[in-house]
Amino acid sequence: MKEKSTLKRCNTQTLKIHETHPVWKTLPPLTFEVKKANIKARLLTGTYLLQDHVQRFTGNTEEQKCQLCQIEKEDIVHFILRCPALNEKRQKVLPELKQQIVNKWHEHFMGNKELLVQTIIDCTQLEINILNINQETAIEIEKISRKLCYHLHVTRTLLHQRLVVTGQNVAKDPGCK
Ligand SMILES: [Zn+2]
Numbered sequence: 001m002k003e004k005s006t007l008k009r010c011n012t013q014t015l016k017i018h019e020t021h022p023v024w025k026t027l028p029p030l031t032f033e034v035k036k037a038n039i040k041a042r043l044l045t046g047t048y049l050l051q052d053h054v055q056r057f058t059g060n061t062e063e064q065k066c067q068l069c070q071i072e073k074e075d076i077v078h079f080i081l082r083c084p085a086l087n088e089k090r091q092k093v094l095p096e097l098k099q100q101i102v103n104k105w106h107e108h109f110m111g112n113k114e115l116l117v118q119t120i121i122d123c124t125q126l127e128i129n130i131l132n133i134n135q136e137t138a139i140e141i142e143k144i145s146r147k148l149c150y151h152l153h154v155t156r157t158l159l160h161q162r163l164v165v166t167g168q169n170v171a172k173d174p175g176c177k
Contacts, residue, residue, distance in 0.1 A: 006046025011125035036150035089155045093148040120145040
Protein backbone atom coordinates (compact mmCIF):
# COMPACT_ATOMS: atom_id res chain seq x y z
CA MET A 1 0.00 0.00 0.00
CA LYS A 2 2.91 2.34 0.81
CA GLU A 3 3.99 2.38 -2.86
CA LYS A 4 0.72 3.96 -3.91
CA SER A 5 1.74 7.52 -4.69
CA THR A 6 -1.62 9.06 -3.78
CA LEU A 7 -1.11 7.81 -0.23
CA LYS A 8 2.34 9.29 0.28
CA ARG A 9 1.08 11.83 2.81
CA CYS A 10 -1.09 9.33 4.66
CA ASN A 11 0.30 7.40 7.61
CA THR A 12 -0.65 3.97 6.33
CA GLN A 13 0.52 2.37 9.60
CA THR A 14 -2.69 3.69 11.12
CA LEU A 15 -4.79 2.12 8.36
CA LYS A 16 -5.04 -1.29 9.99
CA ILE A 17 -8.06 -3.53 9.69
CA HIS A 18 -10.62 -2.78 12.40
CA GLU A 19 -8.89 0.50 13.19
CA THR A 20 -9.95 3.95 12.11
CA HIS A 21 -7.70 6.72 10.85
CA PRO A 22 -7.75 9.87 13.07
CA VAL A 23 -9.50 11.71 10.21
CA TRP A 24 -12.57 9.66 11.17
CA LYS A 25 -11.82 8.73 14.80
CA THR A 26 -11.85 12.32 16.04
CA LEU A 27 -15.20 12.99 14.48
CA PRO A 28 -18.37 14.11 16.28
CA PRO A 29 -21.51 12.49 14.80
CA LEU A 30 -22.70 15.54 12.89
CA THR A 31 -23.40 15.77 9.19
CA PHE A 32 -21.39 18.97 8.89
CA GLU A 33 -18.39 17.30 10.51
CA VAL A 34 -18.76 14.32 8.18
CA LYS A 35 -18.68 16.67 5.20
CA LYS A 36 -15.48 18.20 6.53
CA ALA A 37 -13.93 14.78 7.06
CA ASN A 38 -14.87 13.77 3.52
CA ILE A 39 -12.84 16.61 2.06
CA LYS A 40 -9.97 15.87 4.41
CA ALA A 41 -10.04 12.20 3.49
CA ARG A 42 -9.89 13.06 -0.22
CA LEU A 43 -6.84 15.24 0.39
CA LEU A 44 -5.33 12.52 2.57
CA THR A 45 -5.72 9.87 -0.12
CA GLY A 46 -4.69 12.15 -3.00
CA THR A 47 -8.11 11.96 -4.63
CA TYR A 48 -9.07 15.61 -4.24
CA LEU A 49 -9.07 16.91 -7.79
CA LEU A 50 -6.72 19.85 -8.33
CA GLN A 51 -5.54 21.34 -11.63
CA ASP A 52 -2.28 19.45 -11.23
CA HIS A 53 -4.25 16.19 -11.54
CA VAL A 54 -6.36 17.50 -14.43
CA GLN A 55 -3.18 18.27 -16.34
CA ARG A 56 -1.92 14.73 -15.80
CA PHE A 57 -5.05 13.40 -17.48
CA THR A 58 -5.17 15.86 -20.35
CA GLY A 59 -1.43 16.41 -20.89
CA ASN A 60 -2.09 20.13 -21.37
CA THR A 61 0.47 21.96 -19.19
CA GLU A 62 -1.54 25.22 -19.33
CA GLU A 63 -4.26 23.44 -17.38
CA GLN A 64 -2.08 22.81 -14.35
CA LYS A 65 -2.22 26.51 -13.44
CA CYS A 66 -4.53 27.49 -10.63
CA GLN A 67 -7.67 28.87 -12.20
CA LEU A 68 -8.29 31.24 -9.31
CA CYS A 69 -5.01 33.17 -9.37
CA GLN A 70 -3.24 31.97 -12.56
CA ILE A 71 0.07 32.40 -10.71
CA GLU A 72 1.41 28.87 -10.59
CA LYS A 73 0.60 25.18 -10.70
CA GLU A 74 -2.31 24.21 -8.48
CA ASP A 75 -0.93 21.35 -6.41
CA ILE A 76 -1.70 20.55 -2.80
CA VAL A 77 0.85 23.05 -1.41
CA HIS A 78 -0.61 25.81 -3.58
CA PHE A 79 -4.16 24.95 -2.55
CA ILE A 80 -3.51 24.64 1.17
CA LEU A 81 -0.84 27.29 1.74
CA ARG A 82 -0.18 29.53 -1.21
CA CYS A 83 -3.17 30.47 -3.33
CA PRO A 84 -3.81 34.19 -2.68
CA ALA A 85 -7.46 33.80 -3.59
CA LEU A 86 -7.92 31.58 -0.52
CA ASN A 87 -5.71 33.60 1.79
CA GLU A 88 -8.44 35.29 3.78
CA LYS A 89 -10.04 31.98 4.80
CA ARG A 90 -6.65 30.44 5.42
CA GLN A 91 -5.55 33.22 7.76
CA LYS A 92 -8.67 32.71 9.87
CA VAL A 93 -7.70 29.14 10.72
CA LEU A 94 -3.90 28.90 10.40
CA PRO A 95 -3.18 30.81 13.65
CA GLU A 96 -5.09 28.09 15.54
CA LEU A 97 -2.81 25.49 14.04
CA LYS A 98 0.32 27.52 14.79
CA GLN A 99 -0.86 27.70 18.38
CA GLN A 100 -0.71 23.89 18.61
CA ILE A 101 2.83 23.69 17.31
CA VAL A 102 4.07 27.02 18.60
CA ASN A 103 7.20 25.64 20.30
CA LYS A 104 8.30 23.97 17.09
CA TRP A 105 7.29 26.74 14.74
CA HIS A 106 10.62 28.57 14.39
CA GLU A 107 12.70 25.43 14.67
CA HIS A 108 10.97 23.43 11.94
CA PHE A 109 8.28 25.24 10.06
CA MET A 110 9.63 28.58 8.92
CA GLY A 111 9.76 28.36 5.16
CA ASN A 112 9.11 24.62 5.18
CA LYS A 113 5.78 24.43 3.42
CA GLU A 114 6.09 20.71 2.68
CA LEU A 115 6.30 19.99 6.42
CA LEU A 116 3.39 22.26 7.20
CA VAL A 117 1.26 20.63 4.51
CA GLN A 118 2.19 17.21 5.90
CA THR A 119 1.16 18.35 9.38
CA ILE A 120 -2.18 19.52 8.00
CA ILE A 121 -2.83 16.43 5.88
CA ASP A 122 -1.66 13.84 8.40
CA CYS A 123 0.38 14.91 11.42
CA THR A 124 0.82 11.28 12.49
CA GLN A 125 2.97 10.71 9.39
CA LEU A 126 5.75 13.14 10.39
CA GLU A 127 9.29 11.74 10.54
CA ILE A 128 9.88 10.02 13.92
CA ASN A 129 7.34 12.45 15.19
CA ILE A 130 9.29 15.65 14.71
CA LEU A 131 6.67 17.52 16.71
CA ASN A 132 6.81 15.15 19.65
CA ILE A 133 3.12 15.79 20.12
CA ASN A 134 0.86 13.88 22.42
CA GLN A 135 -2.39 12.26 21.36
CA GLU A 136 -4.56 15.18 22.46
CA THR A 137 -2.54 17.65 20.44
CA ALA A 138 -2.65 15.32 17.43
CA ILE A 139 -6.45 15.23 17.74
CA GLU A 140 -6.59 19.03 18.01
CA ILE A 141 -4.37 19.41 14.94
CA GLU A 142 -6.61 16.98 13.07
CA LYS A 143 -9.73 18.97 13.98
CA ILE A 144 -8.19 22.30 13.03
CA SER A 145 -6.79 21.02 9.77
CA ARG A 146 -10.13 19.41 8.92
CA LYS A 147 -11.75 22.80 9.39
CA LEU A 148 -9.04 24.52 7.35
CA CYS A 149 -9.31 22.09 4.43
CA TYR A 150 -13.09 22.33 4.42
CA HIS A 151 -13.12 26.15 4.40
CA LEU A 152 -10.55 26.22 1.62
CA HIS A 153 -12.59 23.71 -0.35
CA VAL A 154 -15.86 25.65 0.04
CA THR A 155 -14.20 28.95 -0.92
CA ARG A 156 -12.44 27.36 -3.90
CA THR A 157 -15.71 25.86 -5.11
CA LEU A 158 -17.54 29.18 -4.75
CA LEU A 159 -14.79 31.10 -6.53
CA HIS A 160 -14.74 28.53 -9.33
CA GLN A 161 -18.47 28.98 -9.77
CA ARG A 162 -18.06 32.76 -9.81
CA LEU A 163 -15.27 32.37 -12.35
CA VAL A 164 -17.58 30.49 -14.66
CA VAL A 165 -20.13 33.32 -14.40
CA THR A 166 -17.79 36.34 -14.68
CA GLY A 167 -14.79 34.83 -16.44
CA GLN A 168 -12.43 36.84 -14.23
CA ASN A 169 -9.63 35.80 -11.90
CA VAL A 170 -10.05 36.59 -8.28
CA ALA A 171 -6.95 37.73 -6.43
CA LYS A 172 -3.29 38.56 -6.98
CA ASP A 173 -2.05 39.53 -3.52
CA PRO A 174 0.69 37.38 -1.96
CA GLY A 175 -0.27 34.07 -0.38
CA CYS A 176 0.75 32.53 2.91
CA LYS A 177 4.31 33.28 4.07
ZN1 LIG B 1 -4.22 29.96 -6.86
